[in-house]
Amino acid sequence: MAARPEVYVLGGYQTDFARNWTKENKHFSALMREGVRGALERCDIAPEEVESAHVGNFAAELYCMQGHLGAFFTEVDPKFSGVPTSRHEAACASGSIAILAASAEIEAGRYDLQAVVGIEQMKTVSAAQGGSYLGTAAWYDLEAKGVEFPFPKLFGRLGDEYDRRYGLKDEHLAEISRINYENAKLNANAQTRTWYMNKQHALCRTEDNPAVGGRIRISDCSQVTDGAVCVFLASRAYAEKWAKGRGVELAKIPRVKGWGHNTARLRFDDKIAESRDQQYVLPHVRSTITSAWKRAGIADVNGVDGIETHDCFTTSEYMAIDHFGITAPGESWKAVEAGWLEIDGKHPINPSGGLIGAGHPVGATGVRQLLDAALQVTGQAGDYQVEGARNFQTLNIGGSGTTSVSFVVGL
Amino acid sequence: MSSTPAQMRRLAGSRPLQHVVVLGANGTMGYGAAALFTQAIPRVTFLARSREKAQEGLQAAIKQVRSETVGNRADVGSYEELDAKLATADLVFEALTEDFALKKQMFDRVEKSRRADSIVATVTSGLSINELAEGRGDSFRRHFLGLHLFNPPNVIVGTELIGGRETDPAVLDFIEAFSRVRLGREIVRTHDAPAFAGNRVGFKVLNEVAQLAEQIGPVLADRLVGPYTGRAMTPLATIDLVGWDIHRAIVDNVYEKTQDEAHATLKLPDYMAKAMQRGVLGNKSGAGFFKKEGKTSLALDPASGDYRPVAEIKLPKLGYIDRVAALHNVGRYAEGMQAFLAAEEPEAEIARRVIAGYISYAFHRVGEVTDAITGIDLIMATGFNWAPPSVLVDTMGARASVELIERAGLPVPQALRDAARGAARPFFHHPQLNVGKFFVAN
Numbered sequence: 001m002a003a004r005p006e007v008y009v010l011g012g013y014q015t016d017f018a019r020n021w022t023k024e025n026k027h028f029s030a031l032m033r034e035g036v037r038g039a040l041e042r043c044d045i046a047p048e049e050v051e052s053a054h055v056g057n058f059a060a061e062l063y064c065m066q067g068h069l070g071a072f073f074t075e076v077d078p079k080f081s082g083v084p085t086s087r088h089e090a091a092c093a094s095g096s097i098a099i100l101a102a103s104a105e106i107e108a109g110r111y112d113l114q115a116v117v118g119i120e121q122m123k124t125v126s127a128a129q130g131g132s133y134l135g136t137a138a139w140y141d142l143e144a145k146g147v148e149f150p151f152p153k154l155f156g157r158l159g160d161e162y163d164r165r166y167g168l169k170d171e172h173l174a175e176i177s178r179i180n181y182e183n184a185k186l187n188a189n190a191q192t193r194t195w196y197m198n199k200q201h202a203l204c205r206t207e208d209n210p211a212v213g214g215r216i217r218i219s220d221c222s223q224v225t226d227g228a229v230c231v232f233l234a235s236r237a238y239a240e241k242w243a244k245g246r247g248v249e250l251a252k253i254p255r256v257k258g259w260g261h262n263t264a265r266l267r268f269d270d271k272i273a274e275s276r277d278q279q280y281v282l283p284h285v286r287s288t289i290t291s292a293w294k295r296a297g298i299a300d301v302n303g304v305d306g307i308e309t310h311d312c313f314t315t316s317e318y319m320a321i322d323h324f325g326i327t328a329p330g331e332s333w334k335a336v337e338a339g340w341l342e343i344d345g346k347h348p349i350n351p352s353g354g355l356i357g358a359g360h361p362v363g364a365t366g367v368r369q370l371l372d373a374a375l376q377v378t379g380q381a382g383d384y385q386v387e388g389a390r391n392f393q394t395l396n397i398g399g400s401g402t403t404s405v406s407f408v409v410g411l
Numbered sequence: 412m413s414s415t416p417a418q419m420r421r422l423a424g425s426r427p428l429q430h431v432v433v434l435g436a437n438g439t440m441g442y443g444a445a446a447l448f449t450q451a452i453p454r455v456t457f458l459a460r461s462r463e464k465a466q467e468g469l470q471a472a473i474k475q476v477r478s479e480t481v482g483n484r485a486d487v488g489s490y491e492e493l494d495a496k497l498a499t500a501d502l503v504f505e506a507l508t509e510d511f512a513l514k515k516q517m518f519d520r521v522e523k524s525r526r527a528d529s530i531v532a533t534v535t536s537g538l539s540i541n542e543l544a545e546g547r548g549d550s551f552r553r554h555f556l557g558l559h560l561f562n563p564p565n566v567i568v569g570t571e572l573i574g575g576r577e578t579d580p581a582v583l584d585f586i587e588a589f590s591r592v593r594l595g596r597e598i599v600r601t602h603d604a605p606a607f608a609g610n611r612v613g614f615k616v617l618n619e620v621a622q623l624a625e626q627i628g629p630v631l632a633d634r635l636v637g638p639y640t641g642r643a644m645t646p647l648a649t650i651d652l653v654g655w656d657i658h659r660a661i662v663d664n665v666y667e668k669t670q671d672e673a674h675a676t677l678k679l680p681d682y683m684a685k686a687m688q689r690g691v692l693g694n695k696s697g698a699g700f701f702k703k704e705g706k707t708s709l710a711l712d713p714a715s716g717d718y719r720p721v722a723e724i725k726l727p728k729l730g731y732i733d734r735v736a737a738l739h740n741v742g743r744y745a746e747g748m749q750a751f752l753a754a755e756e757p758e759a760e761i762a763r764r765v766i767a768g769y770i771s772y773a774f775h776r777v778g779e780v781t782d783a784i785t786g787i788d789l790i791m792a793t794g795f796n797w798a799p800p801s802v803l804v805d806t807m808g809a810r811a812s813v814e815l816i817e818r819a820g821l822p823v824p825q826a827l828r829d830a831a832r833g834a835a836r837p838f839f840h841h842p843q844l845n846v847g848k849f850f851v852a853n
Contacts, residue, residue: 016845025852030742034847037742042842185595186416188843193595194566196476198450200483208478344420382843383591387417 004295007103007256008239009374009409010045012231012367013038017191017359020123021226028064028121029075035117035228036076043232044246047079050232051111055087056098056118057363062133063124073117091137091398092312094118095229095366096261096405102233103256112238118367119228130224134362137399139266149212152221154268154400155313156214161272161281162318166330170215173314174202175336177219177356180311183343184353186383191223191359220314222354227361229368251411254374257391258296258408260288268400279329286323288404289395296408298391301325304408305389306348306376308369310397311355320395321349343386351376351384366396366405373409423592426585430454431502434490434517437468440534441506443564446472448504449484451593456496457487465489476565490520497524504558505533509660514543522551530582532558536657537606537664540575552577556586559607560596561794562653569794570596571607597793599786605668606661608780609790612773613797614661619676619765620646621658621683621700625713627761629700630724635762638851639735639747641798651699655683655692672822673772682713689716731756739852747850748807752815766803767819770812773800774824784826788839798849801838804830806846809838 015034024030040047053073060066070085088098095118102114122130134151135144144150162168181197184190201209202219209217233256234242243250264271264284271282280286293303301307301324309324311317321332326340326347340346352358352372355365373392375381386392391410397403414422431448435441436457445468448455457472459465465487473481488496497503503521507513514533521531527550533543540557547555557573564570570590574583583600590596601608616636624632624647633645650658659679666677691711693699700711702718709718731754738747751759773787781787788799804812809830816823830836839846 016848019845019848024848025736025740027741030740030847030852033742034845038845182593186592188597189845194568196446196450196478196565198480200480201478204478204480206479208480344417380842381416383416383419385416387415 005107005109006236007106008234008236009254009256009370010232010234010239010242011039011043011374012229012371013042014189014229014368014371015227016189017223017225017227017361018189018193019226021121022123028060028066029072031121031226031228032072032117032119033076035119035230036073036115039115039230039232045113045232045242047077049113050080050083050115051113052102052105053080053083053085053115053117054098054102055085056089056095056116056367057087058089058091058094058120059133059136059362060119060121062136063130064121069119073115089363090403092310092360092362093366093396093398093403093405094363095368096370096394096396096407097366097403099231099233099256099366099370099407100259100261100405103259106233106235109235112235114233115230116233116367117228117230118361118364120361120363121226122224122361123226127224138268143267151400152213152216152313154213155315156216157268158281158313158319158401159215159315162315162330165281168318169333171203172333172336173220173318174199176311176314176317176341177202179341180317180350180354180357183351183384184357186343186351187353187358188382190353190357191225192353192357216313216315222312222356222360225359225361227359227364227368229364229371231367231371231374252378254377254409254411256407257410258292258294258298260290260292260295260406261404262288263403264401266399266402271401280323281319282323282401285319285395285397285401285404288406289324289393292393292406292408296391296410298408301347304391304393304410306351306386307393307395308352308372309349309354309395310365311350312360312397314356316397317349317354319401324393324395343384348386351381351386353384366394369394369396370407370409373407377410419588420592422585422588426501428452428501428589430456430499431504432456432458432496432500433504433506434458434521435506435508437464437471438506438508440560440562440564442468442472443475443562444504444506444534444560445485446476446481447560447564447594449481451589452502453484455485456500457485458490458493458496460490462487462489475563493520494524497521497529498526500526500529503529503531505531509535509538509657511538511542514538518543518547518551522547525551529554530586531555532586534558534560536610537661539605540573540603544575544577549577553579554582556583557603557607558586558590561609567794567796568595568597569609569790569792570598571601571609571790571794572598573601573603573607575603597789599781599790601781601786601790602779604780606665608776608787609794610661611665611780612769612776612787612791613795614658614665615673615676615772616765616769617646617650617658618662618679619768621650622676622680623761623765624700625680625682628710628712628724630710630721631726631758633700634726634729634732635758636765637732638853639732639739639751640762640766641803641849643796643849643851647700651693651701653693654695655687655699659683659687672775673768676768680713682716686711686716727756727758729756729758731759736852739850742847744847744850745806748803752807752811763815764819767816767821770800770803770827771816771821771824774826775822777826784838785840789841792844792849796849798846799839802846802849805837805839806850
């Protein structure tokens with residue numbers, strides 16, 4: 001079989017996830033515009049060079065009463081008029097699905113330069129209304145209808161399942177929260193950079209840190225976030241030309257070395273029933289991670305220098321730790337206690353702050369993770385740079401462990 | 412400070428910082444800073460004139476960050492206990508009232524009680540670090556610095572770090588690393604100049620708008636220099652929030668200690684001094700430029716000192732602000748600012764003069780308050796939440812910025828003249844800072 005054509009990540013731009021675009025009195029199109037224009041400027045790419053665009057978004061129809069988001073890309077610059085665009089949706093994994101589609105088109109030789117935009121504006125509605133909208137990422141009628149904040153409850157049950165199979169202590173979840181908030185303090189674009197947090201607060205069981213679903217408390221949750229992230233993906237031919245123009249070796253431009261993608265059954269109960277006799281609680285997530293390694297030619301987690309994972313709740317990060325093979329199944333707590341997940345630890349997870357610390361604009365998250373991975377392996381992650389990183393992996397999850405996508409990005 | 416991020420993280424943990432004593436912990440900045448410290452420092456001592464006052468500070472800190480866990484790391488005391496408390500302190504953080512003599516007296520006591528290796532920081536918003544250190548022993552002077560947080564520190568990350576002539580550079584590097592890594596601060600190093608960088612530039616603009624209010628009223632003044640010009644909060648609402656007494660302390664200090672090209676704009680308006688005699692101090696006294704009576708918003712009439720319902724104050728037609736805001740609304744900031752520059756309404760000229768003054772004044776302070784414009788840019792962005800001067804120049808264009816300043820009859824900074832002649836190159840470089848957020852569509 002011929003070698004798969006390479007897909008390069010030229011760079012990109014993230015909006016500040018602390019921003020509230022409703023308070024700034026800005027329309028959805030401003031969010032798109034800032035994300036894309038920022039990436040054009042950052043990567044020094046002329047608009048007429050862009051051949052195609054893919055937009056990842058979960059629910060603009062609900063949050064912003066706006067569909068047909070691919071077309072909004074053409075509003076960013078007159079030169080984009082006529083550029084083929086599309087929109088992709090897979091709940092919180094929407095951004096990664098857009099990346100998969102764009103990279104597949106590069107691999108197929110259709111286009112040489114693609115824009116991928118992940119975008120979500122969520123602060124347009126109340127917390128309860130937003131929580132209900134997010135419920136459409138589950139089987140709404142069966143799992144979310146009439147339930148206040150359905151997702152914290154679903155991921156609370158993920159914790160309960162770990163507890164049942166292996167035992168789970170809240171102090172380990174609190175430590176995961178603490179690390180994500182602390183890393184976010186290093187990230188100028190993180191939503192929680194100024195929020196009050198330490199392990200004691202995360203363990204606090206009073207009104208200061210209320211329960212929102214089973215064992216999930218506010219400190220265990222990712223955030224309601226407005227944000228857009230745009231990255232440029234390129235073929236080898238374009239990347240060579242682009243690198244030459246900047247006086248950079250092609251070997252210094254990161255590539256998408258491997259990917260994994262699985263979709264499990266929609267209902268949480270069905271997933272758990274399927275994995276009843278298995279070591280991994282969410283085996284399809286494990287499969288996504290290992291297939292990304294296989295395609296990247298990596299044996300295991302020691303082949304990557306850090307991870308940007310989907311910590312929509314502390315329980316999802318707790319699950320990711322053993323699914324990445326950092327510990328044996330059920331022993332994620334050992335990595336927490338050993339300090340391996342810290343930014344300067346053996347297996348840094350979410351140096352950006354992740355979804356808990358940096359924020360979670362649903363459709364943008366997968367693209368944000370890919371951009372952070374690319375920044376890490378090129379030494380451009382600023383204060384949250386993992387020293388000497390050459391390979392980084394992402395894990396982006398839609399629904400209650402339903403759609404999983406993982407990328408290995410490296411030099 | 413030049414080091415890799417990993418080196419900076421190691422530096423942040425290179426020196427024990429287990430105990431901080433906050434002096435003046437019942438004041439707004441004292442308890443705000445103390446709350447911030449409890450996230451990263453195991454023991455935080457709240458000290459005030461009395462134990463009761465310190466306890467009030469602790470309660471205010473808990474309320475500010477909404478976490479009772481602040482109390483787990485805190486202890487309280489009065490200045491009578493200074494000796495005992497300072498015996499274990501790695502950092503002494505002074506947050507007394509902005510009174511030079513008072514601070515000096517406190518440092519007399521601190522110097523007697525502090526450990527020789529403890530760091531002493533003052534949060535002064537503009538008093539001279541060198542003058543505060545004058546007459547102290549070697550150890551004190553080597554360990555003394557200014558760490559100017561902006562209020563409230565749990566919201567605003569911009570922080571100025573000021574060394575004195577004899578401050579140990581290693582101490583400054585450590586405090587910078589610790590503040591960035593553990594406290595999430597955006598650190599700007601400034602010179603020991605009156606009001607440092609942020610307040611020098613920011614309060615010049617605020618005071619100029621307060622002067623304007625005397626002629627056109629506070630409602631119109633705030634509308635003209637409103638969010639669409641590159642800020643989250645309007646200028647006079649900002650003075651009300653900060654407190655008129657603080658505003659006065661800052662502008663009086665700068666007016667007295669400096670003689671720059673915009674000296675007159677730093678003179679506190681007489682109507683403000685008179686209103687302060689009646690107890691007007693902004694939000695903390697319930698009345699400033701604006702106040703609320705029930706659901707009615709009222710605005711000060713500078714001439715009479717009376718308040719009038721905002722709804723009854725007639726403003727001229729300001730269609731240009733709607734045009735600018737409509738462009739900002741869809742993210743077309745450069746076009747929005749072009750519409751501002753081109754607006755023919757006479758009121759637009761008033762607003763343009765203030766913006767021209769801001770840019771001109773900021774660029775003329777390079778060398779005096781910071782080494783480069785980047786420091787002023789960063790503190791205006793992260794301390795004031797205003798579009799930094801360089802961002803305005805980049806957004807409007809260097810040539811248009813020069814014309815704007817010339818038309819206002821203000822001195823044009825040489826750097827802008829050079830930029831206007833050459834090819835367009837952005838002044839503002841910060842790989843992580845969004846500039847669009849400053850152009851609010853109101």
